Structures are given as C-alpha cells and as structure tokens.
Amino acid sequence: MKEARSAYERHTTTTVGVAASASELFAFLDDHHNLSSHMASPRSPMMGGGHTELILDEGQGRVLGSHVVMRGSAFGLRLFVDEIVATRTPPITKRWTTVAERLIVIGAYTLGFTIAGSGTTSNLTVWIDYTLPRRGRVWGLIGGKAYANWCVRQIADAPLTRFGST
Template identity: 45%
Template sequence: MDGDRYPLHHRSEVDVDANAQRLFAHLDDHRRLAGHMEKPSMMMAGATMRVETDVLQGQAVGSVIRVIGRVLGMNLVVEEVVTERVPPLRKTWETRGEPRLLVIGSYRMGFTISPEGDRSRLTVFIDYQLPPRGVAHGLGLLFGRAYAAWCTRRMAADATTAFTGIAA
C-alpha cells in the first residue's frame, strides 16, 4: 500500500506464552482484540466505544467492523474492513470512508505473529493519518501519537495477559 497515505506509525511488540495458532484464534475475535475500547479509561476520556461486527465477525477478508461511541459529548464512529487475514501469521484491517474520531484519522491496523515453538512474538501496528481538519486535527497534533501508542500497547498487553499462567 501507499506509504504516503499513512505517514504516521506505531508498533508494539511482546512475547506471548501461546503458540501461533492459539494466539491468532484469540486475536481473530475483534471484540476481544478491541476490548480496551469498551472499558472506560483516561485515554478514552472516561467514555467507551462499542464494537459491532457483520455476519463474518471480522474473521474474513472483506468483513466489516464498526466502532461506535460518544466521547466528550461527540458522536464517534469508524468503519473498518478486514483487508488481509493469513492464519496464524497476520491480519490487517483498514478504515473505510472518513472516520469520525478525535485524535487520529484514517488508519491501517493489524498484527503479525512470529512462531517461536510454544511461544509467539506478537507485533501490533497502526499506520495512520491525523484527522484532516478542525478541532480534531489540533487534538491529533497534541494526542495522536500517545493514543496510537496506547492502543497498540493495550492490544499487545491484553494478549500477553490472556495467556499468563496458561500452558501453551
């Protein structure tokens, strides 16, 4: 894909106590993967977002995922489509249309899994733009990088926690 379309990037890497197949199956559930968005947090200004999937549940190329919520009195919505899914190694999804978000604009996001025996190396990434205009653009300049880092770190940390104390 065009590298200039998403000029900003962040990635988080962790080792997970699960083989690649189990880790991919866990992360392939988009509600689980984006669970951090459904819990109040400081990065979400105490608000939550709701994750909705189509009949394919975000588990096939072309599947649509919607994330909807209200933050600081503003309705937010983003629609994503799965663009790549190669079990148990990687999955990518990308925004469709212009998202209504506060600190980031359009993005491509995903994860890669590097099998290491009974363990895996997980990389969660986001390539993104700032919102194109208005207050959201200014907020993006201030908080976009921190939000992108928080999001990838949360996904990576949640995956690690899910397999802590569980035999691979």
C-alpha cells in the same frame, strides 16, 4: 503485507513475546471482542468517560472483506469507525483498515499484527499507520501519538493477560 507507509502520516509499533503458539495467539486476536475492550470501558482515561460499542457483520471480522464497526463517544464527542478486514493469513498476519471514520485524535488508519511463532511461544508485533484527523488536526498533533501508542499497547497486552509473556 501491510500497505506502504507513504499513504499514512504516522506509524506506531510494538513487539511482545507471548506464551502461546502462533495458532492459539492468532485465534485469540482474530476475535475483535478481545481487541476492542480497551475502548468499551468508560473507566479508561484515554476515552474521556466515553466508550464504544462493537458491531460485527456476519463474518464476525474473521473473513476478508468483513466489516468491524465501532461507535460511541469520547470526551463528550461522537465517534464512529467502519473497518474492513483487508488481510487475513492465519496464523501469521491480519490487517484491517478504515473505510469510514469520525475520530478525534487520529484519522484514517490501517491496523494489524504479525505473529512469528516457534512451538509454544510467539513474538507478536502490533502496528498502526494513521493520518491526523481531517477536522481538528490540532487534536491529532496534541494527542494522536499518545492514542496510537495506547491503542497498539492495549492490543499487544491483551494476549499477555490471557496467555502470559515469554
């Protein structure tokens, strides 16, 4: 299960109904390419003309302890995050958490999802618990909540685009 929220200052969550079995949905979400595309596009206003590059280790983000790295820029500032897969229980839940980061509007975080499936449909809950950035906390106060909502929504919307909603 996810870490106690007391380690983080903020929390955002969303739940959607997806027209896919829990196994299909988990397989889709277990591929980090499907989760990070919203940060790879320089057309996104939330990235301020920047984008990130996804770097996966030999575990491809699909095994406990696997590293998922993203580096790039947003609003002309350099970004870096190294996440580690902390929980992975197919087809129910997955959680990854930062081990190193240089971010603008949020700081350290744990991000994950939980799936409750019934036959060919599933309820997907995506959440993020995060701190404000160590440097520039004012940017976190201004944009942290909007960014966290956007990030969670992008991850929740990705399988809706692939499978449809219920």
